[in-house]
Amino acid sequence: xxxxxxxxxxxxxxxxxxxxxxxxxxxxxxxxxxxxxxxxxxxxxxxxxxxxxxxxxxxxxxxxxxxxxxxxxxxxxxxxxxxxxxxxxxxxxxxxxxxxxxxxxxxxxxxxxxxxxxxxxxxxxxxxxxxxxxxxxxxxxxxxxxxxxxxxxxxxxxxxxxxxxxxxxxxxxxxxxxxxxxxxxxxxxxxxxxxxxxxxxxxxxxxxxxxxxxxxxxxxxxxxxxxxxxxxxxxxxxxxxxxxxxxxxxxxxxxxxx
Amino acid sequence: xxxxxxxxxxxxxxxxxxxxxxxxxxxxxxxxxxxxxxxxxxxxxxxxxxxxxxxxxxxxxxxxxxxxxxxxxxxxxxxxxxxxxxxxxxxxxxxxxxxxxxxxxxxxxxxxxxxxxxxxxxxxxxxxxxxxxxxxxxxxxxxxxxxxxxxxxxxxxxxxxxxxxxxxxxxxxxxxxxxxxxxxxxxxxxxxxxxxxxxxxxxxxxxxxxxxxxxxxxxxxxxxxxxxxxxxxxxxxxxxxxxxxxxxxxxxxxxxxx
Numbered sequence: 001x002x003x004x005x006x007x008x009x010x011x012x013x014x015x016x017x018x019x020x021x022x023x024x025x026x027x028x029x030x031x032x033x034x035x036x037x038x039x040x041x042x043x044x045x046x047x048x049x050x051x052x053x054x055x056x057x058x059x060x061x062x063x064x065x066x067x068x069x070x071x072x073x074x075x076x077x078x079x080x081x082x083x084x085x086x087x088x089x090x091x092x093x094x095x096x097x098x099x100x101x102x103x104x105x106x107x108x109x110x111x112x113x114x115x116x117x118x119x120x121x122x123x124x125x126x127x128x129x130x131x132x133x134x135x136x137x138x139x140x141x142x143x144x145x146x147x148x149x150x151x152x153x154x155x156x157x158x159x160x161x162x163x164x165x166x167x168x169x170x171x172x173x174x175x176x177x178x179x180x181x182x183x184x185x186x187x188x189x190x191x192x193x194x195x196x197x198x199x200x201x202x203x204x205x206x207x208x209x210x211x212x213x214x215x216x217x218x219x220x221x222x223x224x225x226x227x228x229x230x231x232x233x234x235x236x237x238x239x240x241x242x243x244x245x246x247x248x249x250x251x252x253x254x255x256x257x258x
Numbered sequence: 259x260x261x262x263x264x265x266x267x268x269x270x271x272x273x274x275x276x277x278x279x280x281x282x283x284x285x286x287x288x289x290x291x292x293x294x295x296x297x298x299x300x301x302x303x304x305x306x307x308x309x310x311x312x313x314x315x316x317x318x319x320x321x322x323x324x325x326x327x328x329x330x331x332x333x334x335x336x337x338x339x340x341x342x343x344x345x346x347x348x349x350x351x352x353x354x355x356x357x358x359x360x361x362x363x364x365x366x367x368x369x370x371x372x373x374x375x376x377x378x379x380x381x382x383x384x385x386x387x388x389x390x391x392x393x394x395x396x397x398x399x400x401x402x403x404x405x406x407x408x409x410x411x412x413x414x415x416x417x418x419x420x421x422x423x424x425x426x427x428x429x430x431x432x433x434x435x436x437x438x439x440x441x442x443x444x445x446x447x448x449x450x451x452x453x454x455x456x457x458x459x460x461x462x463x464x465x466x467x468x469x470x471x472x473x474x475x476x477x478x479x480x481x482x483x484x485x486x487x488x489x490x491x492x493x494x495x496x497x498x499x500x501x502x503x504x505x506x507x508x509x510x511x512x513x514x515x516x
Contacts, residue, residue, distance in 0.1 A: 009372045010334050044328025060329055070302025071318055071329035072365035076268050107330035108366045114267045114400065114413070142372065151419040155372070158412035161405060207479045214472045221465045 001130045002250050003101040005122065005166075007159055008137030009109050009152075013173040015040075017137070017242075018104040019048025020233035024243065025100055034100035037089075039121070040107055041078040042071075050104070052092045057085040079111040086124050093125065101130070113159050122163055132166045133249040134159070135242065137173040138228060144182065146200045149189055150208060153226065157218050168224040169245045176234040183230050190228040191216075259388045260508050261359040263380065263424075265417055266395030267367050267410075271431040273298075275395070275500075276362040277306025278491035282501065283358055292358035295347075297379070298365055299336040300329075308362070310350045315343040337369040344382050351383065359388070371417050380421055390424045391507040392417070393500065395431040396486060402440065404458045407447055408466060411484065415476050426482040427503045434492040441488050448486040449474075 006014040018036050025034040038050035042060035058081050064074040093101065105112040112118035122132065136156045143149040160168045170190070175183050189196040193212045200208045216226040229245055232238035264272040276294050283292040296308035300318035316339050322332040351359065363370040370376035380390065394414045401407040418426045428448070433441050447454040451470045458466045474484040487503050490496035 009368045010330065010366075011373075040330070042329045044331070064329075071300045071322075071333065072268065072298070073302070075329065075366075108268075108333075109368055110267050110366060114409070115269075147419060147422070151372070151416040154412050154416035154419065158409040158416065161409040161412065164405070207476060210472060211476060214468060218465060218469060 001097075001099060001101065002133065002246060003103060003125065003130050004133045004135055004246060005103045005105055005112075005163075006135050006137065007105050007109060007113060008173065009139060009142070009155070010107050011141075012137040012139040014107075014137060015043070015104050016047050016233055017135070017171075017173060017231070018102045019046070021239060021242065022048065022100075022102055024239045028243075032100065033096070033098040034102065035096050035098040037093075037101060037103045039082065039103060039105050039112070041082070042075055042107060043104075046104075051096060051098075052089065054082060054085070054089075057088060058082060075106075075108065075111060076115070079106060079115055079117050082117050083120055086121065089121075090125060109155075109159075113162055119162055122166060131250055133246060134163055134166050134168040135246070136160075136168055136170050138170060138186075140172060140174040140177045140186075143172070143186055144178070146189070146196055146204075146208060149186065149196070150211060153190075153212065153215050156226075157215050160219060160222050160224060164222055167249050168219070168222070169242070169249070170219075170224075170226060170228050171242060172228045172230040174232060175230040175238065176232040187228050187230060190226050259355075259357060259359065260391065260504060261361060261383065261388050262391045262393055262504060263361045263363055263370075263421075264393050264395065265363050265367060265371060266431065267397060267400070267413070268365050269399075270395040270397040272365075272395060273301070273362050274305050274491055275393070275429075275431065275489070276360045277304070279360055279497060279500065280306065280358075282497045286501075290358065291354070291356040292360065293354050293356040295351075295359060295361045297340065297361060297363050297370070299340070300333060300365060301362075304362075309354060309356075310347065312340060312343065312347075315346060316340060333364075333366065333369060334373070337364060337373055337375050340375050341378055344379065347379075348383060367413075367417075371420055377420055380424060389508055391504060392421055392424050392426040393504070394418075394426055394428050396428060396444075398430060398432040398435045398444075401430070401444055402436070404447070404454055404462075404466060407444065407454070408469060411448075411470065411473050414484075415473050418477060418480050418482060422480055425507050426477070426480070427500070427507070428477075428482075428484060428486050429500060430486045430488040432490060433488040433496065434490040445486050445488060448484050 022034045035051035037052040039054050041058040063078045193209050197209050219226045229241045231242045280292045293309035295310040297312050299316040321336045451467050477484045487499045489500045
């Protein structure tokens with residue numbers, strides 16, 4: 001059983017990828033079961049029908065009304081209230097007993113990653129032999145410049161630190177927005193500091209180099225890699241790579257899906 | 259003229275500090291003028307009355323209704339729409355012509371920091387001799403453990419990277435939630451890697467050390483410091499330190515407020 005959390009800034013494509021990967025898995029092998037879990041109490045339109053849905057327990061609009069809160073305050077409260085339903089979520093997961101569990105997290109990254117709820121959910125849903133992973137999405141729109149790339153890498157490292165026990169895959173989402181040269185360039189940055197340096201101003205060179213080297217080291221020591229996996233739901237092989245990486249996280253003895 | 263942006267995760271105390279610092283400045287010297295600017299279209303209850311308010315141009319609830327969006331989608335759109343009112347904001351700022359401008363940013367950090375709007379606003383409101391600074395808030399609730407401290411430091415570094423030309427002050431907010439020993443411990447972590455190492459598990463020691471050393475280097479090279487300034491609106495001298503730091507950012511020739 002593999003449980004993956006999709007984490008990324010608002011608009012980075014978490015929900016789209018959650019739904020698309022489920023379809024991909026089911027098409028690939030009708031024998032395996034895959035389910036989607038929505039953990040965003042504020043989601044209004046989702047591009048998939050979640051099999052397990054936090055909105056059955058908490059609805060952002062209801063929290064706004066019940067507590068007389070604005071969207072900001074209600075989002076925080078709704079996120080914190082999720083811990084009350086951990087047992088329900090666990091029971092639902094047990095009932096499905098699926099091979100793959102794809103979890104879509106809150107629209108705003110920080111609600112899941114930087115409050116207590118996310119790590120709490122992650123640690124209590126990850127027991128009983130469930131393998132866990134995080135797919136952190138680098139929004140193609142934000143990482144075309146070294147500056148945006150590094151700040152997103154820092155953000156990704158920050159998330160990896162919050163969820164230390166869970167291996168993290170860093171994915172370049174919505175790669176269909178970029179041309180092939182741009183994709184190569186960005187993926188190259190994630191593995192080759194010299195390449196990143198070349199695109200950097202003289203003033204920042206040393207800093208960017210040290211920083212990217214060290215961030216790579218962080219990921220490696222925490223059991224992951226800084227290497228970006230490009231993906232897209234609009235390209236023919238856009239999901240193959242993500243699937244492959246997730247498979248490697250899976251216990252190799254049980255990798256009957258290769 | 260000094261313009262400061264308060265940035266931090268949801269609930270870290272941005273609005274409270276914005277309002278309290280204005281009062282502090284006015285009480286300190288009735289001759290100086292200080293104004294507050296609210297840049298959160300979703301704010302419903304603010305602990306101060308903003309002198310300039312983005313909600314006069316964009317209201318989150320209206321965006322939700324007009325575009326039929328849920329809170330998540332509306333927050334993103336409202337944030338992106340702010341750039342349309344840059345000229346209006348500039349005009350208002352010119353009219354006030356205040357000595358201090360205290361800017362409260364969106365409840366969710368990532369809306370301001372990781373989309374294009376924030377850096378765009380920051381670069382266009384920072385011309386004509388206005389000195390700018392960012393006060394990044396470390397939420398006392400989140401940084402009591404080395405793990406949370408480092409992930410927040412990474413987040414702070416990420417923000418500093420996005421706003422490279424603006425000196426950043428890192429503040430420990432809501433210090434009244436901690437006892438004196440805890441405050442000392444955390445402030446110590448921000449300047450002394452060995453102290454941080456001591457509170458870290460064997461497995462992480464080397465990594466945490468390298469990382470915190472490098473992050474300090476990042477801040478220094480970008481013109482700031484990783485050193486945390488504790489602050490609180492509930493303690494007698496809780497705002498003095500922040501004031502002092504902001505003063506140093508101010509052009510020393512014009513620092514007539516000391």
